[in-house]
Amino acid sequence: MSNRPNFFENVIKSFDKAAALTDFDKGLLEQIKACNAVLRIRFPLKRDDGSIEVIEAYRVQHSHHRTPCKGGIRFSTDVNQDEVMALAALMTYKCAIVSVPFGGGKGGIRIDPQNYSEFELQKITRRYTSELVKKNFIGPGIDVPAPDYGTSGREMAWIADTYTSMNPDDINALACVTGKPISQGGVNGRKEATGLGVFYGVREVCNIPGVMEKVGLTTGIENKRVVVQGLGNVGFYATKFFRQGGAKIICIAEKEGAIYNEEGLNEEDVFFHRKNTGSVKDFPGSIFIENSAEALELDCDILIPAALESVIHEGNAERIKAKIIGEAANGPLTPEADEIFIRKGVVVIPDMYLNAGGVTVSYFEWLKNLSHVRYGRMEKRFTENVNKRIINQLELLTGRQVPERDKKIIAHGADEIDLVHSGLEETMISATQEIMDVWHSHPEVHDMRTAAYLVAIQKVARAYEELGIFP
Structure with a gap:
């Protein structure tokens, strides 16, 4: 991390x-961009071999214009x-942009999870x-974590169980965290949500004639040549x-290199090849590029950086x-790169x-936990x-008889995953x-990023003004 520009x-x-x-007041703008609360904690871990290690961790609540705060927890040595x-x-x-009523939050633990046993991670x-409970940095109406880099539903289940055990009288305790397994109050569609949201967003931009004419492409996503960096959860589902x-x-x-095939690649085949061999190298029918950074510079229509x-x-x-x-990843472009792309006419x-697909579906999960009703349960059979x-x-x-296959499609009542995907697509x-x-x-x-920030600033500023904090 030290050789990268300062992210914040x-x-x-x-x-x-x-x-x-x-035209908002300068002081109001300063309040919007300031981090309201930063928690840095250190605690000892007794490892399986009996040694003691000090663990460093963080939780940040950026804004309280809406509560609870919302954001993932990552396990990484770069935290x-x-x-x-x-x-x-x-x-x-x-x-703010996707109209989800949360303030921003984020958490991280400075570890490489691969270096710890499951018991140690727990x-x-x-x-x-x-x-977090002792410092009042977690709760259904306070701050709601979620999975991020290096974490999954497993860790979210541990968080939910720990919070519930410390708050036994809270009937909404499961809403203290999202991204949980389905059996623990999770919602169908959460795993693929961020990647699917990336697809929906890019597809919508590609359906706008004026934008596509500007970049010299035909409208629609069909036959567009795509390069994806990163085959983690977000990259895998976006690719799919x-x-x-x-x-x-x-x-x-x-990270170990890139594979290229002008005729197209199947992400599932690549995923299993990498799982079995430990690398994308030698994937059948592909050309291996040793320096994966060179993949970013390939001739293509759409580039999806979904890694760091x-x-x-x-440079x-x-x-x-x-x-x-x-931008499927968080912050894959620097402001200097933005200016270059504006000049080049790249969107x-x-x-x-x-x-934002992840936080959107996390919002749906949070609402499900508060309502204590599975989506679709009330109306599926009626429909x-x-x-x-x-x-x-x-x-x-x-x-005339409707073919049986078509009859099943027409008669189908929405399941939870149908409603979640539909809500994400609409969002x-x-x-x-709006952007x-x-x-x-x-x-x-001159660019979508500035337009997106304008949308966010306007919504957050109005929220602060409605609270009467700045008369």
Whole structure:
């Protein structure tokens, strides 16, 4: 991390660029971008071999204009206060853009989870949670964590169990964290949510004739040549939905290298090859690129950086050939790279809204936990029965039979995953349109990122004004 630009400063630069185009009071703008609370904790871990190790961890609540705060917890040796503050700030703006009523938060534990046993990871997670409880940094109406880099539903289940054991009278205790396994109060569709949201967002931009004419591409996602950096959860599902949507995945890059095939790659085959061999190298029918950073510079229509921050910067931005860049990762472009792409006419779809699928579906999970009712439970059978009656009437009136396969599709009542995907699609489409409206109505705005920040600033500023904090 030390050789990368300061992540939080990059977020501030982008914020200030957009804030300069508003008429809000300077003090209000300073409050919006300030981190409200930063918790840094250290606690001992007794390892399996009997040795003692001190664990460093963070939780940041960036904004309280809406509560609870919301943001993931990552396990990584790169975790530091600057990174967690930057990610928490992005969460504030992200939630505002997609109209999810949360303030931004983020957490991190400075460890490499691969170096610890499952029992050690459980002890770390539970101790971290207990510290958050004691400091009032977690709760259904206070601060709601979620999975992030290096964590999964397993860790979220440990967090939920620890919080519940310390708050036995809280009937909404499961809403203290999202991204949980389905059996522990999770919601169907959460695992693929961020990647699917990336697809929905890029697809909506590709459906706008004016934007596509600007970059010299035809409208629609079909047959677009896509390069994806990172085959983690977000990259894998983004790649999957792009391929299923008709795009051609010509390159997939990972830390050990990249593979290229102009005819297209199947992410599931690549995933299992890497799982079995430990590398994407030697994937059948592909060309191996030893330096994975070179994959970013391949000739393509759409580039999806879905790995680390600051991978595209002033040192390589000029060599990027993609017409559209969809920021699936947090902060993959530096402000200097942004300026280069504005000059080149490249459309950058910003992370602060494009990867909001995770927090959007986390919001749905939070609501499910508070309502104590599974989505679709109340209306699924009713809808199916009504649709079946409609089909029967059509057959009676026309004298023709609807094919059985079509009959099942028409009669189908929405399951939880159908409703979650539908809600996510609506969220991403609405957010895209709102950003585009701001972009096209402000001649001084030259990129989607600035337009997205303007949308976020306006919504957060109005929330503060409505609270009466700034009379």
